[in-house]
Amino acid sequence: MSGVDIVIVLVWSTVVLGLGIFAGIRSNLESFWVNDRKTTTFALVSTIVATQVGGGAIIGITSSSYAKGTGFGLVALISTVSGFLVIAWLAPWAKAFGDKYRAFTLPEVIGKRFGRSSQIVTATIIVVAYISLLAGQILSAVTL
DSSP states (O other): OOHHHHHHHHHHHHHHHHHHHHHHHHOOHHHHHHGGGOOOHHHHHHHHHHHHSSHHHHHHHHHHHHHHOHHHHHHHHHHHHHHHHHHHHHHHHHHHHHHHHTOOSHHHHHHHHHOHHHHHHHHHHHHHHHHHHHHHHHHHHHHO
């Protein structure tokens, strides 16, 4: 990287961090986690799809399907669709429970229902899962 590249990255990072701090000062917990419950269905589905369709998924599933056959791709597609259907089935219960107990995250919902130790285990599992997903994204970027 040249000096210009480093300056651009530092300026960009500073601007994004500053905007995040400014927005954080002006908002409360509910507006941060659930956008004051104003998100449209289309926007919500779009963010979920954008999260699911990353470099790791595209490169990994495509290369595995090429190497092992189309069955791998079909299993990935079917498991994703099945997961979305299960989430859609559980969503009304989770929303009602979250509204009743003012719980915004899955660990909070689990904690209110099953206790603090379950909340910590759930949060730990989610952090490990996201670190694994990030590692997959970085690995797919490196292999491009």
